[in-house]
Amino acid sequence: MSGNSSNNSSINSSPIKTKRSIKRPIKPTSIGSIAAKGYLGLIYILLYLPIIVLVVMSFNKSKIGYNWGGFSLKWYESLLNNQAMLDAFWHSIVLGLVAATVSTVIGTLTALALHRYDFRGKGLLNGLLFVLMMSPEIVLAISLLALFLLIGLQLGFVSLLLAHITFCLPFVVITVFARLSSLDERLMEAARDLGASESTMVRTVLIPVIFPAVMAGWLLAFTLSLDDVVVSTFVTGPSYEILPLRIYSMVRVGLKPEVNAIGTILLVASLVLVVISQLLLRRR
Template identity: 55%
Template sequence: MKKIAQTALLGSLFFFLYAPILVLVINAFNQSRYGIEWHGFTLKWYQSLWHNHGLMEAMVNSITVGITAATIATMIGTLTAVALFRHQFKGKQIVNSLLFIIISAPDIIFAIALLAVFLLLGMPLGFWSLLIAHITFCLPFVVISVSARLNDFDYRVIEAATDLGATESKIFWKILVPMAFPAILSSWLLSFALSLDDVIISSFITGPNFEILPIKIYSMVKLGVSPEINALTSLILVFSLGMVFGSYILNRYIKEN
């Protein structure tokens, strides 16, 4: 009886998690514009999406910012995590505390703070302000994820490599990066997802001439969910699943070789 209850609870959890996504994907191929009833299979909403220049431009902008922000944040965050792991210095604990403060701070406070800084510096709001903002809020997640991986590493391996004459660059590229690669890869994926998904901070930081997908969709769904949005989100879902599967294959290949 207990096992049946656990199975039912787990099944209910998965149902509430994935049923809305399944409905969204199905409606992307439904001839009915309102998705209440199934009126037949169609690809016209994808054709309509392709000719919707506003949505396509917002999607390209979001992917560009997401990939760039995730890459830069992962590079800086990995180097920061290695520095925190390899060196002892005054204020190290303060740095660690600041990382958690940034993560725990409400997005609205973080957005207002960044907006105030950009206005103080006289920086126009647009692509560059949005990119800096996304790098900033992705960075702590990278540092914490990579640091957690490095802290489980046997430091005696580095000491042995140093005794054998390995330079700092060789230790970094031959030991630390391969060992921390799963965390580095997952940090990049998390950063990309956070950047692509952000609405609150982006709504404060982006300018009127640079529109990204979350804000575009948010403004459109106020009038109802259109089939073009269903088609777009299903494409994003396929793209995200492809990235996860690709990262799994890459991580497995690196482990085997």
């Protein structure tokens, strides 16, 4: 008996190795993997192939069709000699700078009011901002045109400026408001405890914190203003032609090589602005 008990105890005390069930991710089958990669490749082709064609053709020496005739910068040189194109370009730059600056000032003040104060109609204002962002451009264009005709405003620079401020403003408000929502309120409380006045607190604490978002909103507004076509088509006048509308009028009568060149320039400018905007938003 003692021998059996000792054997049982030794068996019970000996470690028993058990296999744990490990859940491994299910690998897709070869057919599923090929289909997924093919679908992803198709998405990339649809997104980037037109851009690649645009950039490559802007350096094409041939003027007829899309037959490659050799590398050349002649279409970029042609742009420098096209006075109408240069005038439209500078009109767009001036319009974009003014619209982005005004939108940023108004949008930043609006975001501060929405974040710091409670007032009647605050929820309605928030909702209207998103409605303005989600509304089709054609609806906004017709609405603005009807308003300008109703008040007797002559279509030109002023009408374009008001229209661009209108559709740029919500993007600035939301960009700055998102930064304010992540603001650590303890910074503001610490400034108050140290005796800082309201103006000093805003100047030394609040503005440095939200400045990257303000600049990102400005760059976003400038980009939106620079490439708008739909709204600008409705509210512009013959006295002030901007670059997107100039390009659109050129494309309607046939795709000229200069369009590829100016499109490439706008693409590079937009990419630079987007990169700068993202870098500013990532600053802490």
